Amino acid sequence: MIELYAAATPNGRRAAIGLEEAGLPYRLHRLELSAGQHRTPEFLRLNPNGKIPVLSEPDEALVLAESGAILIYLAERSGMLLPPAGPRRFATLQWLFFQVGSVGPMSGQYNHFRRRTPRDIYAFERYQSEVLRILGVMETALKDREFLAGEFSVADIALVPWLRALQRWEMSFSTFPGLVAWYQRVLHRPAVQRGFKVLEVE
Numbered sequence: 001m002i003e004l005y006a007a008a009t010p011n012g013r014r015a016a017i018g019l020e021e022a023g024l025p026y027r028l029h030r031l032e033l034s035a036g037q038h039r040t041p042e043f044l045r046l047n048p049n050g051k052i053p054v055l056s057e058p059d060e061a062l063v064l065a066e067s068g069a070i071l072i073y074l075a076e077r078s079g080m081l082l083p084p085a086g087p088r089r090f091a092t093l094q095w096l097f098f099q100v101g102s103v104g105p106m107s108g109q110y111n112h113f114r115r116r117t118p119r120d121i122y123a124f125e126r127y128q129s130e131v132l133r134i135l136g137v138m139e140t141a142l143k144d145r146e147f148l149a150g151e152f153s154v155a156d157i158a159l160v161p162w163l164r165a166l167q168r169w170e171m172s173f174s175t176f177p178g179l180v181a182w183y184q185r186v187l188h189r190p191a192v193q194r195g196f197k198v199l200e201v202e
């Protein structure tokens with residue numbers, strides 16, 4: 001049985017959505033980050049970096065951190081969401097790494113400096129403009145296709161929770177029509193809705 005250690009954050013949601021889309025059975029361990037449950041000795045044994053998500057599959061002797069690696073594992077485990085070879089595989093990986101390396105870190109820093117008082121204007125504006133630039137890159141890609149790598153894939157799963165978070169963090173992307181249409185398309189998927197729901201607080 002796959003065990004998922006996650007919290008209601010964009011990276012945690014990525015993993016839950018990946019599991020739901022892959023249709024793999026799993027047991028969810030919901031961590032409370034504000035209570036420091038990701039800093040306990042038990043959790044640090046799973047991920048010495050002290051971050052969620054972590055996926056473990058004891059039958060395979062596997063303990064895996066980093067949401068990008070987790071999504072690739074789920075895709076290969078299920079034979080879905082990532083083509084096995086060819087240009088589309090690499091287009092998918094390109095967009096997945098773009099999410100993990102740019103969208104997540106830049107959006108996280110944007111939110112950090114957005115909430116800081118007194119506001120550090122330089123840092124806030126730097127991350128705000130970088131997030132807007134990145135959204136523009138995705139808008140260009142989504143103008144002529146339904147999903148980032150053509151067909152629905154782990155790249156779309158990696159992005160959707162960050163866009164939902166950005167919306168809640170006062171970062172509107174309504175000026176990017178391709179991105180808005182893509183967002184609605186992805187949110188309509190029942191597995192994506194389930195992935196969001198499993199981590200909601202009751």
Ligand SMILES: N[C@@H](CCC(=O)N[C@@H](CS)C(=O)NCC(=O)O)C(=O)O
Pocket residue numbers: 009010011012033038050051052053065066067068100104
């Ligand atoms: N590169 C990691 C980032 C993981 C990450 O930053 N997780 C956040 C939640 S979204 C976390 O655990 N934060 C707790 C902390 O840093 O104390 C991934 O993609 O999984």
